[in-house]
Amino acid sequence: MILTTWNINGVKARLESALTYLRQHSPDVVCLQEIKSVDDAFPTPDFQDLGYNVATNGQKGFNGVAILSKSPLEDVVRGLPGDDSDQHARWIEASVPLGNRMMRVVSLYLPNGNPIGTEKFAYKLAWMTRMRRRAEQLLEDEMPLVLAGDFNVIPESVDAKRPAAWVNDALFQSESRAAWRTLVNEGFTDATRACHPGPGVYTFWDYQAGAFQKDDGIRIDHILLSSQAADLLVSSGIDRATRAQEKPSDHVPVWIKLAA
């Protein structure tokens, strides 16, 4: 089975691109971020026409995440637990069939956190602590678990073409990277890195200054696998061709293939 994650930067602006991608690649499960749509305005029928079940956690104007699945979605949870005052739509969970058992899937959009030294950066770090706690709860279920989405963290220098350009950015702060490592050290496998060690592996290129033409990218869209899911990892990839198309998202799809 193929699971793909993609920050589409607006489902209305990207609907035709997304439908074309899904027709071509036909992933079984799709985690979307930055849908920038309320639930009622999400183009669910268009995805249903391609055979997908749809679960959304939307918000007006910004943020918003979704999970599409060719198999029915069960036990949907909307919102990252741990802070009832947090109104941002950045987290959705669902269970989907994986062979003869079930897999838990999360589509997440981690806060950007810029500029550093503000309440936005504090929110990012607090959110990452809540994410780790929720991940610990989900790991206790001992079913295959996939955390997929825009983590807004550059884990290491090798994950940026020009790491020096990001030293004052929230995505590359030592606190952000330490929180990432703390999460990974719960026992997760970074699927992209497991399959593609080495430099030049990026998932985002800024719209500005011809970043894509210069391959001035960063790797911030990740798929983390629990040990039960990592045992099934066959391959992974990044579909950077979508970044060269008309009216692209600034992020590209990242996918894994699991044996099941």
Next chain:
DNA sequence: ATGTCGAAGCTTCTTCGA
């Protein structure tokens, strides 16, 4: 040299967020 984009609103430009 924020060389850009998407959404929203007292909308045809401005502001916000990324």
